[in-house]
Amino acid sequence: MTNVAVELDDLTVLVGANNAGKTSFLEAIYAAVGAGRRSLGQDDIHVGPGEAVVPQDRVATIDVCVRPFDADGKQIDAFPAGSYWTSLWGTGISQDNNFHDFMAFRTTLAWNPAKGDYVLDRRFLTEWKTPADWLTGKISTEGLGSEQLEHVALHYIDAKRDLEDDLRRQGSFWRRLTDNLGLTDADILAFEKTLSELNEGMVTKSPVLQHLRTNLSDMSSVVSADSAAVDITPVARRLRDLSKGVDVTFATTGAQAFPLSKHGMGTRSLASLLVFRAFMSWRYTLAEQQGDQTHSLLALEEPESHLHPQAQRALFAQIKSIPGQRIVSTHSPYFAGQAKLGELRLFTKHAGVTQAKRLPMQALTSDDVRKLERSVIASRGDLLFARAVVLFEGETEEQAFPLWAQAYWGASAHELGLSFVGVGGTDYFPFIWLAQNFGIPWYVFSDGEDKPVAKLKADAKRAGIDDIAAHDNIVVIPNKLDLEAHLMNEDYLDAFEVAIANYVGPTALDEYIANLNGKEGKTIDGATQIRDYSGAEGRKRAAHDMVSGKKTRYATPLATAVLTLADPERRVPKLVAKLLDVIGKRFDLKKLDSTKFGLH
Known part of the structure; x- marks a missing residue:
């Protein structure tokens, strides 16, 4: 997509038909300010009508502007003097024609002949232009490092989320949250001693495990001349390894508990979202305890996937409770119907050109807003x-x-x-x-x-x-x-x-x-x-x-x-x-x- 400008609210709900550009927008934001690593290349560059391949000199450009807001969500004129953000971005903070602070940066993805690959580059912008001439904004010579974006980094959760996979995958929100359980050293030693005793007791009393250990001991005669020992640990000895084999069970009232792997995709997808909420709220708590600040960004694709209509409606409140800014793409009228009018952004595509539109709320009376939200959006989303x-x-x-x-x-x-x-x-x-x-x-x-x-x-x-x-x-x-x-x-x-x-x-x-x-x-x-x-x-x-x-x-x-x-x-x-x-x-x-x- 080309020349698309979107202003983000505390919650921004992207709606529109399939292939209108919602996912492309989320991927563009992730390329600019995403947390984690993602390989970017030719497939991320816009291909124009009639073009078979991407011209090698074409550059993908994404501009992001950050402005200060107070605790009540109202925009303020300046980042507080001596705040975490002023020390983090320093001279990267600029002022517009009304002397209001902003931090803006440009991300480009361009072909580098010397490296034979596409290279990502981020630099501060000293001007924030209107959408009509945004590419003419002045670029600073000062680059923007990943550490300067860490506390505003965007987490992108696509429609394929599944807690069953998250439990096993390195780097998932579950694993990142459970790698450090927040226990004291003394507690860790005591628990790991108990784990060792539990392992030893199980092996000692299990003829099957003893039989396995005896047979596995023959490895030493094949692979090593030195004496060797084989041990079997039915339960992980180290607390840090417990999260690798953990399971989560879920049961409805009066029913037997089953592991999440036995539940449908709707339950597992919802559980994955709730784990992310736990991860972000814990991250906010730690930042506050350590005197740091953080502002999370969540890009969430089709949270309603695999959920029945009533659950889709209920899901809205759960997403609203996730800390930070949330950008949600949806095809669900039940989910979109819970949003306020000002939170909606409609993506459309005509003749291959994507447009994103926001409603001019200033043109409406409070009674108009009420009618639109209750009579139109909530009932005919x-x-x-x-x-x-x-x-x-x-x-x-x-x-x-x-x-x-x-x-x-x-x-x-x-x-x-x-x-x-x-x-x-x-x-x-x-x-x-x-x-x-x-x-x-x-x-x-x-x-x-x-x-x-x-x-x-x-x-x-x-x-x-x-x-x-x-x-x-x-x-x-x-x-x-x-x-x-x-x-x-x-x-x-x-x-x-x-x-x-x-x-x-x-x-x-x-x-x-x-x-x-x-x-x-x-x-x-x-x-x-x-x-x-x-x-x-x-x-x-x-x-x-x-x-x-x-x-x-x-x-x-x-x-x-x-x-x-x-x-x-x-x-x-x-x-x-x-x-x-x-x-x-x-x-x-x-x-x-x-x-x-x-x-x-």
């Missing part, structure tokens, strides 16, 4: 990962449109990457604002009655759209009708009758007419209307009233009935097709031949 979002007033269209879209294009909404969302009444603004500011293409199919149209116009105006009629991504049902009335007006009585017959029974409409014809109906402008279900037009009114009285129940049966009509040209209503054509043109979706419209 899936739209953050959508290719496009289609908005409706209520549940009828939300249920029916996916069926019509699948018939029209021959692929489900999930395959197409489209999110069909009922806005729960007429509050379009939170959805439109979020989609518009995140660059997610959005569409509206609205009832034509006065109230929903007035609200749609007001919400669109707040989003910067003065005339909804001038925008083909917004379709309003004409003649002040809702969807059911519009379909009846377009002579879909036959579909209504099929839907009613399939859902309630073949005589249900006739019984409805017989029971309610001539009875009191709705009250309009203070006047009670008398139902007139006589004749052909009366039958239409009856079918419409019967379905409209239970819209959400009839939404799917009605859409299904339309799709099974004999005339293929009627299977997707023309007004619905109008909006689908606009969406199809935007994403190059090929409409099926109308004779193939139907249930898939």
